[in-house]
Amino acid sequence: MTVSLHHIVIDAHDLPALARFWAGVLQWRVLSEREREVVIGPDENAPVGICFMPVTDRKVVKNRLHLDLNPGADDRQAEIDRILALGGRRVDIGQTGTETWTVLADPEGNEFCVLRPKSTLTA
Known part of the structure; x- marks a missing residue:
């Protein structure tokens, strides 16, 4: 059996608000909303979604992992x-200033990049 990526988990202070932001960015929808977990994805059968989990501490340094958007x-x-x-x-x-991407942050300060259009994972 091979493992597969199921969720990307993002820690958040305001789970519903951050989930709505990312659902809007990716044009996905909220699939599940609980007190301590909100899941978004293109649909319930999609291979990967994003899960928002609560965190009490605030973000103070650059992310060690970020999303690149095409x-x-x-x-x-x-x-x-x-x-x-x-938002x-x-x-x-x-x-x-010479990069082929633009660095943005979500409402809670998590950095992500908008790339130049790409047609493959390596180009």
């Missing part, structure tokens, strides 16, 4: 603007 063939800047309108914000983690 804007597809659509307008990358339009996707960045859409994410900013949902994301631009962050500076030492970029030089």
